[in-house]
Amino acid sequence: MATEKLAAVVRPEYGQHLQQWMAERNLLVHDEALLARLANGADAFFLVTAWRIYQEYGGDKLLNNCPRCGRLARTPRARQCRHCGHRWYEASA
Template sequence: MNREYDESAELTHYVWHNYSQLAEDWERHAMRGFAAREKSIAADEPQRRLLAKWSASDDPRVIAALQLPPAEFRRRTAVRIVEDHPNEAIVNRCPQCDRIVRTPAAQQCFWCGHDWHAVSR
């Protein structure tokens, strides 16, 4: 519990961990491109060519996304998912400190330790 709370970072992690299925196809393709770029750093030449082919796209949205830092792309996509899917991508917050908890079903706060299991029974 010594980690600083960063609303934007926590929302991004929460949405990608719990609701990545709501990302659009081109967004998933961009994420594959980021992954291929990361993996190619340590790859030999034949692997680099395969990774480049795997992540290639002529979609202007993917090309533009790959110009962003990966963390910024992930943040923007998480915000879009929450805005575009308010009935599906529900952000679970602690009723005591209002911080984002780990999962949509969580009933205990990692941040303040509040436990609301008994309330739901």
């Protein structure tokens, strides 16, 4: 993301100064494997990473859908829907 932000700088001399500043503080990525995954852009990287986490850590167990409206709750342990207000923690008590 830092590389994309550097590329978006309008005046090149500011971009070079910022890149030098980040390099001095070891804030730039040098890992070739990570850079290869970022080759298709940040959005593609985030989608691939989200899918990998979903697959590695249980997939559907991470998702918590409201039994009434079926929409996604805020967290895997939430028991109240932020969309329709349905509460399903009362039923299990």
